[in-house]
Amino acid sequence: MLKANDLHITFNPGTPIETRALCGMSLQIPTGQFVTVIGTNGAGKSTFLNAISGDQGVDSGSILINDIDVTAQPVWERAKQVARVFQDPMAGTCEDLTIEENMSLAEQRGQRRGLGRAVKASQRAGFREHLATLGLGLENRLHDRIGLLSGGQRQAVSLLMAALRPSQILLLDEHTAALDPRTADFVLQLTQRIVKEKQLTTMMVTHSMRQALDVGDRTIMLHQGQVVLDVSGDQRKGLDVPDLLAMFEKVRGEKLADDALLLS
């Protein structure tokens, strides 16, 4: 269960380039729900995700995960509850480390790291099994540096890594945006499979309205740092991309440049 209450974030306050990224943003996501997030550039999607993960501090408001207030916790402390896949495929893994070392880092997410061996033989079998489900042949390349993998492969491994440890929240920040269409589709299907298998509470930012409606249980739209649209269930099933655009226009009472949202 994720609760965000009245979040405010302003960049460069008091200067000519002052930007109000979040203006009283509130959202509740019940356990196990898969929410897709859409909005124009600068709507506050990434800022919101960064606020949840702790990468971005909030000016005011609170964030609760399972009724525990995590607003003041740094990123590494929140990592116990929050797993994340970045937009940049290079950002989610350590390119200097091997595949198994990366996976071992993720398997101990939020745990105390002592002087035990980083990669034990018993872990390797598990890693192989997980990697085999990708069907990319990575299970035979445990000792390869992860920097040798393609962006798509690295993103797939990042997703696996995010699910290696049970977590309360999974954050996906346009994690298919930097991939070619086929790989993006593969990673998206993998996402749905993992989220379903592990019953993860998930928030996925996407640029594609089609994707936002097809994937997950609920769709929210952000505009100027606030939730302007929140649909789920039957209401969402009956929706199509033009409906979404129309709803958006109705809510905001202003004309929207189609291509800004329809890109991809």
Add this chain to the structure above:
Amino acid sequence: MSLFSMFGALEIGLIFSLVALGVFISFRLLRFPDLTVDGSFPLGGAVGALCISNGMDPFLSTVLAALAGACAGVVTAILNVHLKIMDLLASILMMTALYSINLRIMGKPNIPLIMEPTVFTILEPSWLIDYIARPAILIIIVLLAKLALDAYFSTRQGLAIRATGSNPRMARAQGINTGAMIILGMAISNGLVGLAGALFAQSQGGADISMGIGTIVIGLAAVIVGESILPSRKLFLITLAVILGAIVYRFFIALALNSDFIGLQAQDLNLVTALLVTFALVIPLFKQRMSRRKRV
């Protein structure tokens, strides 16, 4: 080059291989450009020499010297992590402060260790000439340090330090307290340098306030030379390469200074060092240009 000067070069090369391992941890694993080394090396020498000249056990003195070095590393890291001072600047501040601190510790510009027992006089067997025994003892110390580092950096904690240097954002997202890891890594790095300083003072007959000048350049040179003679991505081989780099580098220096026809003297040491490092850094660039020209 005489046999005597060859063993002398090996001895100093081995001591500086500990510095090189420390520099490797800060510059390569943590990607923290750390110049504290120029201060923590004489700090180790000062603490070691002071303790020994006051009658303390040489082994205990050497351990204390390493701990002093580690403390210096911790302070630099805290300046960077908690006070948000840029890494390079934090280390320069610490290096500057250490010059005064070292003078205060010693109370004078140098402490000679001529008649006092040292780890070398205690460990060297009576049947072996001292200039051979010292490098032999150092080989064991350096190998132990290398194996300990190899083992440590393949533990969970060691892996967390490597992840911190490689991709701090990812490390934090995996629940690693990156600030704490930088402090820990810098402590290990400068601890090794402090140890080297104490051994240097004991092998060269005393600690001197100016013994730290250029330490960072020598350490970096060793790392760069090592990486070019034995390029590898495996930690076990990289630490070996770094040690070999320090020794090879020292042999080049000894060769340059001992060849009368070049006309170089001891005071030219730092100039030769700077030239060698420049040379080692520029080689890849020339290689690239050569291969590009061939393709055209």
